[in-house]
Amino acid sequence: MRRNSIADILQAPLSPPFQKAHELLESTPIFPPWNLSSGFDPQRSITSILNQDLRTPAIDQIYRHLWLAGLPRAARPLHRQILLGRAIIITENPNEHLVWNATRIFIKPLPEYILSYDFWLTDGGSLIHDQSLYHSACGFLLSYCWLISTKSDLVIAHNTHLLPVSITWEKWAPFVTDLLTVIDPESVDTVSKRYHFGELRLSRLNLIYRFAPGVFSTQNFMRGFMSEPLWTKAFLERNFAWLFSVFGFVTIVAGSMQVGLGTHSLQGSEGFQRASVVFTAASLLGAVASVLLVGSVWGFLTVYHVIRAKKNLQVVRKRRIERQNSRPESV
Template sequence: MERVSPEEMECSKNSKDSAEKLVLFNPPFRKDYELQKLRPSFPPFHTSSGFNPQGAVSKFLDQDLRTPALDKIYSHLWLAGLPKAARPVHRQILLGRTIIITENPNEHLVWNATRIFIKPIPEYLLSRDFWTTEGNALIQDRPLYQSACGFLLSYCWLICTKSDLAIAQDVRLVSSSITWEAWALFVTDLLTNIDPDTLDTVSKRYHFGELRLSRLNLIYRFAPGMFSGQNFMRGFMLEPLWTTAFLERNFAWLFSVFGFVTIVAGSMQVGLGTDSLHGSGKFQSASVGFTVASLIGAIASVLLVGIVWGFLTVYHVLRAKENLKIVRKRRIDRQNSRDSV
């Protein structure tokens, strides 16, 4: 029997591992069913400090598909959503929700009151050639691959009927060139590679469907390990700080309490005008106590609103000044480095 050297055994093992990896990260649909054949074009990579024209496609894919803000709180996501598929878009409309376009994958399928945020499907994900050429990071990076598969699965949830596809095309979620027949074949082929029951090939974020924004904000502010000054102020998704929006969002319950107090106080006043209750010492004591408590509560509530509003205003002013200093310093440093070259 021919003896195999340790080097050959190691080489054989590496080849086997590579083959298994290639099979594991195959694009989740066959070329016959791809919905986009054109080569996509990418804008300059966008960062918090501006644009980088030389940004790699892999960085763009990270920004466009990964959900780090949700992965960070995966253990708490059960508080914000159910571990089940999101509703199709026609059901979203029936629920009175307006579809709001977002390009942030962290905000995809997040809802609040009468809105739901949905990220349009990137056309490059529908091209098998892209997966194996410019976008080869999709088949080489397991977390990125799972994010891409999860995002495609979310559209299997959203578009289940012809009416869903028509609505999605009307609000620019998918290309108007996609026909229902082509979409049905694509989804059928996709679901043979992405098991919607085990979800073992999608990122953990897509173990849940729709996520409630108010709950995500609470998780970011108060969940163990998440508390920080920035998380407490901003929550998961920063919302307007305009006076009207702020009061409606955080202190609407006060108006309900004031309405209840007004009704009770009015009833007590009517009771004091009757013969049977006018002479009741207990009822008069209760009326006096309730009146005093109501006045104190009203004054305290107004002061609370003013203090919170003032604190938030000062916080954002200080943050704006700090950010201005950082940005100016970064621009000066870049200018100096450019001049030195």
């Protein structure tokens, strides 16, 4: 089958990126009226659900820095992720999809509704009427073409609840073939910016969010890209492990110098004695500076948590008052 050119795709009306004959879900899913941030909302629209489920604003915001966090190539399939010793961790945040650290990779389960041809045309009409949302959905589908390229990958996806077990290899292979005639894996024009890159390293994303112009803020500096435990102990363990390594190195060098000063050949060396004095003084100053640094960070964390807790309390009280005022008066 001839691959559509980029010009043809951009000029033609948007349509589902696969044929109805190859759809993997026939029934229309039921969406829950809640999300992670605003709680229960019985009036929540499907467009709102799609925006939360597919868009990646946190990644798109730092797109020009993503070369620091990943490579512009396809993510490795699931069996390779296992081979690399990474545990597959489920996330429902599309911004965290395919983000990894040394022992984990975060993967968002494939939303079943985008596997239904009719959904794209009816309830999910915003998918084909909003080009940005359309590209986000196509990029997400492309990411699963990366992840599931063999039968063993499909088994892993079933076992980790990334895909419904009803999707067999006999269904998946034609679906991917059909999909890749529309979504060109070699081009960046048919998917959103996020999917110009494959896997993204969490530690680099944290650095970008803490220090990059345009996204720097006190909250981003503390939390980084992905929210992690902000308890003082956990924060110090993550960020000051290197300090203990330095202290260990200094201790070894200082011990070696002490042994050297006890030998006849080095006792008379003015250069070695001078270096020993300088190194000892620098070590003492470094130890004092390190203690002051840890104490300052500890104090800053305490103040930060108190201020955050107070602001959160004010927000909760304000919402309660607004809800009470919005309730109809009882007769």
